[in-house]
Amino acid sequence: MELPQAFPDELFLGRLIRYLLLTGKSERSFSFQVYGSSRVSIHPFLTAGVSRIAELSGEESESLLNRETLAPLFFFYLPKHAISLKEDLLCGDGARAFRHSQLPSFNSGGTLVLKWCPICVSKDLFELGVAYWHRAHQIPGVTSCWEHHVRLLSCELKERQRLFVGLPPLLHRDIEAASAIEIDVARFSYDLLAELERPQPSIDLVDKYRSRLNALGFITPKGTVRRKPLMKALTADLAMYPMQKSLFPRYSTDYHYISELLSAGTNCHPFRHLLLGTWLFKSADEFLNYVVPVEEHCSVQSTSSIKNEIEQRCLMLLKDGNSLEVVYRMTGRSRCFLKRLATMFDIKLNLKPKRLDNNLQQRIIRLARRGVHRRRISSICGIGIGSIEQVISAEPGLVEWRKQCHFESKRRACRAQILRYRQIHPDALRCDIKSDCNAAFFWLYLRDRPWLEKSLPKPMKPCVHIRSL
Template sequence: MRLPPPFPDELLLGRLIRHVTASGESAGALAQRLFGSARTSIHPFLTAGLTRLAESSREDAEVLLNRQTLVPLFLFYLPSHAERLQALVLGDDGAKALRESQIPSFGSGHSVCLKWCPQCAQHDLQEYGVTYWHRTHQIPGVTACYKHPVLLQRVELEGRQRVIAGLLPTCNGYPRPASGIESRVAVFSQNLLTNLGEGRLQIDLGTIYRYRLNELGYITSGGRVRRQSLLRRFALEVEQYRPCPDAPLLRSQDDYRYISELLEPGGSHHPFRHLLFETWLFHEADKMLGYRPSQAKPVLAESRTGESHGLEQRCLKLLKEGRSMAEVYRLTGKSRCYLKRLATQHGVPLNLKPRALTSELQQRIIRMAKSGMHREAISKRCGIGIGSVEQVISSEPGLVAWRKRCHWESKRRRCRARITRYRQRHPDVIRKVIKEECNAEFFWLYGNDREWLQQALPPPKAAVGRARPL
């Protein structure tokens, strides 16, 4: 069986739709012959079973994958899932391929749609005599046409069967203008997808993001990201992007996590988040793919275990040399609170003014903390701030865990006593009444000490039904 030859940038599902439209063959019969089951549900842009389909249509499965689906985009942005995703798409398990693409995890797997541009449809009708579905229009989150500065129209595919005869783009409708950022993201996405269709690329995105941000002045000399200024500028740039179900945008002006997660090495994020950030950061896909940093050494992430340990040892060395905390702060960038806690943990003496928190007072605080006394009470007795008390407690190994355990045991004793006393006062009470009258204690014990609760409660009574009238 031969499918209609593909038009430029045509979606594979669109070719199947054109086939059933022109040939009159039912979608179920086509799915039975190509995929072995009439109930096969074909995903619009992550079509699976490509090896079998290529053999039936005498085409190359790699060409179908790289130039008629959006799989290359997911292989590029999800390198840890790439090998398995490609194998599943070439195979026959579309459900597993969809899960491997992480779309359901991103919260974008519930709505399946097809998008088109009315002006592109009009051009295709004049040029080829028929409209067809463009692959680039289907990129999740993209809302504008890469050729025309207008918004895409969309149709939801609610049924299981997506190969619907006659389901082709229309030229009807008034085109709505797209914003500048929407058009730029569409052009960037189209250029990137075209490059990815030529062959699989592997790029450490987190590293090149940091290189580029460093060139723009958003990385400090210590390798930290200036998140506030970066997010303000980025949010201002993308605020005109219209929200849609498959476009994960910034939640607020303070959504620092949106940026921080993209800079983490090996992260798994929605492709649109990368496309939006890269459009702002590089402006052009060719520039991003061919990016070569100007500096010799990469800007490392601040959350590296080895680097943190080395910085800690350097701080300790400087403190043991008798340097002042102000000087150590200037040399390392670590705060006074961090330096005080580090010195206390390792027994390094500090010459501080005022000298209220002496070693004798620290031992007294530790003794009161071990007895279970509240931080505020310790603060009042010792005449120092609560923050200083918390610092001493956290610097003592195992003390925080011990206090948490004591508080948990105290809570359990209070809840047990409440249930026990209530049962003593009401010996004939049933479980339902205990749950209503001792609600907080009942549910705390149910979640933390269920075995004791079941033994302490009265035995359940058998339900008594109504007598039926004769």
């Protein structure tokens, strides 16, 4: 199998479409040859099975993945899932690749589209004799052509077999100009995608964002983010962008939007990063080459170490026999924090009331192991529910044990309700049980389906009613 030569910035799916058009092969036969199934679902910009196609065409799989799909963007902005996503895309597991791309988690698993620029179509037809699908146009959220500054047109991909779509059409309609922010985002995305074709050193996105925000005056001297002015400025600049609900702030006080982007280890849609990167840095080159000052980098890295130092200091003071009040004055940590710390490390506290002594703790643990409710334990022992919860959470394995007991109790109750209903109504159908024992039925359906299927009456065969002519 010899694929047609790739055009500049051509989408990998577009090359496959051109191959089928040139050879006359059917989509089903091609899918069966490559994937072993004629009903496989092919993703437009995260196409799986690259290794198999590269093997058949004699090309390099890594090059195809990095130069003709949007995988580099997902590798860059989702480093925790990059290895798994890459393996799935290469081996051909499209369903797993879709899950590892986190698109379902971002509420972006709806109808897929292919986008094109009408001016690019005319230009490609004039220079190359054929129009093709551009990769940079397919970036989710991008609505403008980076080169011609017009809004992209799109067509929905409603069926799973997406090789039938054909080439982008030449439509004679009014061309709509894009806004300035749309053009900036499209240009930033195109340049960054081109840079990511080559291996890049690991980048701490949070450090870059916070340092740039600090330079713009959105970080306080204590290191906290001025969320109100930041979100007000951001939403004002995005007002001209045709927004999609899941990719943009819902309103000017949607502080959770910016908090997720500035939290280390949080997964966010790549377009959110592209949007913030464009707003902060304007160009991809400035973004990649931006150097975080040493003082800021060290202050961010030392935050966790400072917390550990404070915790160790609290432990040392508590072990020396200091009271909670003294340790609070010296460290600033609350009494609840200090009590929890002492319980975790088995440090005896010199508390004045001395109500929650060792004997009472053992009694609470015994009652908790028997499955007694926290309120009942509180009334029996004469102490607050908060103290009860503290003792239970500090005992290893006790929380899991109580959860398991609660699960077994709930399962017994639901089973008993179904069995009792069947005894009272021996002729009841499945639909009757589902209607009259709705909560128990669905609890068992989700958590104990084998028992439910075994205990329900056998399903009745449907009756066919023949219409008389």
